[in-house]
Amino acid sequence: xxxxxxxxxxxxxxxxxxxxxxxxxxxxxxxxxxxxxxxxxxxxxxxxxxxxxxxxxxxxxxxxxxxxxxxxxxxxxxxxxxxxxxxxxxxxxxxxxxxxxxxxxxxxxxxxxxxxxxxxxxxxxxxxxxxxxxxxxxxxxxxxxxxxxxxxxxxxxxxxxxxxxxxxxxxxxxxxxxxxxxxxxxxxxxxxxxxxxxxxxxxxxxxxxxxxxxxxxxxxxxxxxxxxxxxxxxxxxxxxxxxxxxxxxxxxxxxxxxxxxxxxxxxxxxxxxxxxxxxxxxxxxxxxxxxxxxxxxxxxxxxxxxxxxxxxxxxxxxxxxxxxxxxxxxxxxxxxxxxxxxxxxxxxxxxxxxxxxxxxxxxxxxxxxxxxxxxxxxxxxxxxxxxxxxxxxxxxxxxxxxxxxxxxxxxxxxxxxxxxxxxxxxxxxxxxxxxxxxxxxxxxxxxxxxxxxxxxxxxxxxxxxxxxxxxxxxxxxxxxxxxxxxxxxxxxxxxxxxxxxxxxxxxxxxxxxxxxxxxxxxxxxxxxxxxxxxxxxxxxxxxxxxxxxxxxxxxxxxxxxxxxxxxxxxxxxxxxxxxxxxxxxxxxxxxxxxxxxxxxxxxxxxxxxxxxxxxxxxxxxxxxxxxxxxxxxxxxxxxxxxxxxxxxxxxxxxxxxxxxxxxxxxxxxxxxxxxxxxxxxxxxxxxxxxxxxxxxxxxxxxxxxxxxxxxxxxxxxxxxxxxxx
Numbered sequence: 001x002x003x004x005x006x007x008x009x010x011x012x013x014x015x016x017x018x019x020x021x022x023x024x025x026x027x028x029x030x031x032x033x034x035x036x037x038x039x040x041x042x043x044x045x046x047x048x049x050x051x052x053x054x055x056x057x058x059x060x061x062x063x064x065x066x067x068x069x070x071x072x073x074x075x076x077x078x079x080x081x082x083x084x085x086x087x088x089x090x091x092x093x094x095x096x097x098x099x100x101x102x103x104x105x106x107x108x109x110x111x112x113x114x115x116x117x118x119x120x121x122x123x124x125x126x127x128x129x130x131x132x133x134x135x136x137x138x139x140x141x142x143x144x145x146x147x148x149x150x151x152x153x154x155x156x157x158x159x160x161x162x163x164x165x166x167x168x169x170x171x172x173x174x175x176x177x178x179x180x181x182x183x184x185x186x187x188x189x190x191x192x193x194x195x196x197x198x199x200x201x202x203x204x205x206x207x208x209x210x211x212x213x214x215x216x217x218x219x220x221x222x223x224x225x226x227x228x229x230x231x232x233x234x235x236x237x238x239x240x241x242x243x244x245x246x247x248x249x250x251x252x253x254x255x256x257x258x259x260x261x262x263x264x265x266x267x268x269x270x271x272x273x274x275x276x277x278x279x280x281x282x283x284x285x286x287x288x289x290x291x292x293x294x295x296x297x298x299x300x301x302x303x304x305x306x307x308x309x310x311x312x313x314x315x316x317x318x319x320x321x322x323x324x325x326x327x328x329x330x331x332x333x334x335x336x337x338x339x340x341x342x343x344x345x346x347x348x349x350x351x352x353x354x355x356x357x358x359x360x361x362x363x364x365x366x367x368x369x370x371x372x373x374x375x376x377x378x379x380x381x382x383x384x385x386x387x388x389x390x391x392x393x394x395x396x397x398x399x400x401x402x403x404x405x406x407x408x409x410x411x412x413x414x415x416x417x418x419x420x421x422x423x424x425x426x427x428x429x430x431x432x433x434x435x436x437x438x439x440x441x442x443x444x445x446x447x448x449x450x451x452x453x454x455x456x457x458x459x460x461x462x463x464x465x466x467x468x469x470x471x472x473x474x475x476x477x478x479x480x481x482x483x484x485x486x487x488x489x490x491x492x493x494x495x496x497x498x499x500x501x502x503x504x505x506x507x508x509x510x511x512x513x514x515x516x517x518x519x520x521x522x523x524x525x526x527x528x529x530x531x532x533x534x535x536x537x538x539x540x541x542x543x544x545x546x547x548x549x550x551x552x553x554x555x556x557x558x559x560x561x562x563x564x565x566x567x568x569x570x571x572x573x574x575x576x577x578x579x580x581x582x583x584x585x586x587x588x589x590x591x592x593x594x595x596x597x598x599x600x601x602x603x604x605x606x607x608x609x610x611x612x613x614x615x616x617x618x619x620x621x622x623x624x625x626x627x628x629x630x631x632x633x634x635x636x637x638x639x640x641x642x643x644x645x646x647x648x649x650x651x652x653x654x655x656x657x658x659x660x661x662x663x664x665x666x667x668x669x670x671x672x673x674x675x676x677x678x679x680x681x682x683x684x685x686x687x688x689x690x691x692x693x694x695x696x697x698x699x700x701x702x703x704x705x706x707x708x709x710x711x712x713x714x715x716x717x718x719x720x721x722x723x724x725x
Contacts, residue, residue, distance in 0.1 A: 047342075
C-alpha cells in the first residue's frame, strides 16, 4: 500500500542537470494530498476497430430512418421521414459507407410506423397511419419514388407492425397492434389488396411481435396486454391459426418489444426496454422464459438495436436516449453478460437509430432532427484522414506507447462524464481495447510519461486551477492507482521528469495571491513529498513558464507601475535579485502565453512568449542571454496564441528534432515554428488546415506518416489527419 506524506523536502535541487547547488526551502502552505488506490482498472472492452465516425448533412425535421435499396445496387440507401408530415427523402448510398446525394419525395399518407415487408427485399415496406386509421404497402420504383400498392382501413388506431410468413406460403403476413387498436390483427396479401384477419379482439395490447416460441419453424405471437399487465403468447398451428396459450405477468411498462436469438442458442428471445434498462427473456426448449436478464442502463433506452458490432461472434446492444441526445453501446462479454456501457456518440437532436449494412460496411446509423445522419463503422487503417467517435465530449488528449512496440496509443478526457478513456491499438494499428477511469474533475491537459516498464503515468490538470490527478496504469495486469494532488495556488506551468524506475518529480509554477512560487512533488519510496519556495512577492504575474532542459529555470512576466517586465533566470538560484530582461507598455498587452523548453535543440532552455493585443500578436524569444522581438509590426494574427493548450512540443517527422507547433484558432490551422538565426527570427510551416481543435498532439499513427490527432468540439469526435509537411 502506498503511503502519503506532506513533509517538507529540505534538499530541493534547482539545477538538476549540473548539480550546481542545493538550497533549503520553506513549505509555506500546508498541502493536502488525497491518495486513492483502485485494485482493478475498469474492464478492458474489445472494441476491435468499431469507432469510425462519419456525418452527412440532410434537411432538418426528419425523425425516422429506414434502410432500403431501391436501385438494387451494392450500396444501401436510407429513407428519411417525419410521422407528422407527408414529406420524405431518399439518401443514396455510395462506396465506403458514404452517401452521395439526397432526393426529396412526397407521400400520399403520413407514416407513423414503418418496417420492410421482407428484409431480403428492402425496396418494399409497410406502414401505419394512425390519423387515417390505415395500413399500407409502399414499393420504391427504380427512380426511388414510393408507389402505394396495397392498403386497408381499420375501425381503430393501428400503430405497430411486424412481418413474418405464418403459413409457409412464401409471402409475409403483417401483424398489427397498438395501445389504441382493437386487439391484434393479421393482414394477408391477396391480389392487390390487404385482407384483415383478427387474432384476438376486445383487448388492448401495447405491442405485439412474431416469435417462434416452440422452435418449430412457424411464427407465433407475443403481445403485452395493458389491462392484465402481462405478456400473452399465442401459438401458431402451422396454418396461420393462433390460440392463446399462456401469460406471464410483467408490471414494468415494456416498450420497443423485439424478438431475436441474441445469445445464439437457436431459440428466439424476447427483448424489450423498460425504465432505465433492457430486459432479455431467453427462449428455451420448454418455452418457459424462466431465464431472464435485465441490463441496467445509465439512461432510458428510447430505441435500441443489436448486432455484432465489434466482430467477436457475440451480439452487442446499442441504444439511443433522446433526452440527453446520445448513443451508448453495451458489448457482449459472453452469451449472457455484458461489459459496462460506453457512450459512443453525443450530438444535437438525435431521434432514431438503426443497424446499417452496405457493401463491405456494417455498423449503425443515427438520425438527427437538426439535419445530419451519423454512422459508426469499423476503422480499417489510418492511411487516410479518419474521425473517431467513442465518447460524448472528448477534450484533453494525449498519447503513449503501452507495449513499447512503436504503435501509438492515445487517451482523452470526456467532459461529459469526467472520465479519462484509454484506447489501445493492436499490432496492426487498429483501435482494439478500451479502458476508462473516473476522475474528480475535468481537466484541459494530460501529460503521459512512461515511468517504468509496463506502467504509464498520466498527469491531468488545468492551467490556473489547483488540482492535479495522477493516474498510474498497468494495463497488462489490469491495475490502476490514482493520486490527487493539490497545489497551494493557481498552476501556471507543470513539467514532469523521470529520475529512474522508482522516482519522478512534478515541478510546478503557481501563483498565490500576489506571489509567484515554485514547488516540486517528489515521488519516492511509494509516497509523495512536497517542497516549495516563493520566487517573488507583491507583484502581479501575467504568465510564467518552467524549463527543465539540462537545468531548471523559470521565466515570468510581471506588472509594475511603469510597465510589464520579463524575467529569465537560468540557472535558477533562490533569493537571487531578479533583473528584468525586457519590458512592454501596458497598453501593448491584453494577454501573454509563454512556453519554455529546448526550442533550439541545444540542451538549453529557451522561452517564447506570445503577446496578444486585440486581434494582433507578436513573439518574444528569450533566455538569460537572448532577447528577440519577432513580428511586432508584422502580419496580424500570425502570432496570436490565446492558450497554452494551443502549443505542442515534439517530433513532427521521422528521426526529426523536437519542434514547437501552434494551433491558430482564428485561422483554423496548425503550423510548425522554425527558429532561424539561433532564435532571432521565426518562419512557419503549415501542417494542417480547416481544423476546429480543443486539444491535439502530433505523432506517427502509421509506419509511413506523421499525423495530427485532435479533438473536434463541434463534431464531438477525435480526428486523425495526415500532416502536410
